[in-house]
Amino acid sequence: MKNAIHIAVVGALGKVGKLLVSEIKKKKCLQLVAKIIKNNPSNNLKKKTFNQLNNTDTDQILYSCLKKAIQEKKIDIVIDFSNPESTIQQLKICKEFKKNIVIGTTGFNINQIKMIQEYSKKIGIVLSSNFSIGINLVCDLLKKTALILGHNSDIEIIESHHREKKDSPSGTAIHLGNVICDTLKWNLEKSAIYRKKEITPIRKKKQIGFSIIRAGNIIGEHKIIFINEFESVEIKHTAFNRTPFAEGAIRAAQWLLFKKNGLFNMNHVINETF
Ligand SMILES: NC(=O)C1=CN([C@@H]2O[C@H](COP(=O)(O)OP(=O)(O)OC[C@H]3O[C@@H](n4cnc5c(N)ncnc54)[C@H](OP(=O)(O)O)[C@@H]3O)[C@@H](O)[C@H]2O)C=CC1
Numbered sequence: 001m002k003n004a005i006h007i008a009v010v011g012a013l014g015k016v017g018k019l020l021v022s023e024i025k026k027k028k029c030l031q032l033v034a035k036i037i038k039n040n041p042s043n044n045l046k047k048k049t050f051n052q053l054n055n056t057d058t059d060q061i062l063y064s065c066l067k068k069a070i071q072e073k074k075i076d077i078v079i080d081f082s083n084p085e086s087t088i089q090q091l092k093i094c095k096e097f098k099k100n101i102v103i104g105t106t107g108f109n110i111n112q113i114k115m116i117q118e119y120s121k122k123i124g125i126v127l128s129s130n131f132s133i134g135i136n137l138v139c140d141l142l143k144k145t146a147l148i149l150g151h152n153s154d155i156e157i158i159e160s161h162h163r164e165k166k167d168s169p170s171g172t173a174i175h176l177g178n179v180i181c182d183t184l185k186w187n188l189e190k191s192a193i194y195r196k197k198e199i200t201p202i203r204k205k206k207q208i209g210f211s212i213i214r215a216g217n218i219i220g221e222h223k224i225i226f227i228n229e230f231e232s233v234e235i236k237h238t239a240f241n242r243t244p245f246a247e248g249a250i251r252a253a254q255w256l257l258f259k260k261n262g263l264f265n266m267n268h269v270i271n272e273t274f
Pocket residue numbers: 010011012013014015016017036037038039040043064081082083084086089103104105106107128129130131132167245
């Protein structure tokens with residue numbers, strides 16, 4: 001289609017990346033122009049397999065470096081679901097070539113977050129640990145619940161993901177903890193308690209417990225529980241598949257296209273596109 005948005009996907013062989021590739025191809029207003037994959041020997045095999053599986057693709061859109069892709073193709077926007085080190089590399093390239101980027105990667109350390117903030121002075125970035133519409137609605141419910149019940153309840157966050165997930169707690173669990181802390185004017189660094197085997201002192205006020213499950217193929221579950229002596233409230237989100245992540249990231253890319261610079265999240269996107 002004429003005027004289609006030209007998208008590059010970083011991490012195109014990954015679980016979310018593969019889905020992004022197929023979802024982008026379904027949309028007439030979008031054109032997938034580059035799939036950026038990691039340059040390692042095992043990817044030679046993956047690359048072959050991938051092309052066999054997607055026989056409409058040729059090596060012409062497979063790249064091991066975003067810079068080369070930008071130099072060879074017209075790219076309007078980049079979507080990245082890879083890992084923190086890779087994402088920081090991609091950001092440097094995006095800044096050099098003034099390309100906006102949607103980041104789904106999680107597990108950044110404080111220094112890397114500061115770098116993302118710094119880059120956002122030059123380019124437009126949407127950074128979200130969870131692109132599903134549902135989890136962003138959960139955040140709205142959570143603010144209200146925390147405001148009303150937070151001060152006199154014990155709060156626990158339980159997250160479950162597949163056996164391959166590398167970071168923990170999940171980016172979403174940390175975000176949910178931050179939503180509660182921002183609402184109650186607490187500090188997550190002081191309030192977070194990571195559940196593990198030890199003799200623990202009895203529960204103090206202003207604490208948020210985090211429990212983590214890594215098992216099987218669980219796509220992503222997040223549950224927040226508020227318990228006081230009278231009642232308990234549970235807010236739970238379950239992703240049945242990765243489509244909400246891919247669709248949300250595509251929505252964010254379309255929204256980010258015309259922004260000059262700045263650091264945005266999925267709330268900005270949802271507020272302006274629904
Ligand atoms: N924000 C959201 O809504 C969501 C975020 N995520 C996050 O997104 C990230 C990816 O998740 P997922 O797809 O499950 O993970 P995968 O491990 O399945 O995919 C990541 C892909 O990135 C590739 N990669 C690593 N380094 C580079 C590089 N330098 N250039 C190009 N590709 C690279 C990996 O290659 P290789 O395997 O060879 O290392 C792999 O193919 C994680 O941080 C995850 O937590 C996941 C789901 C939703």
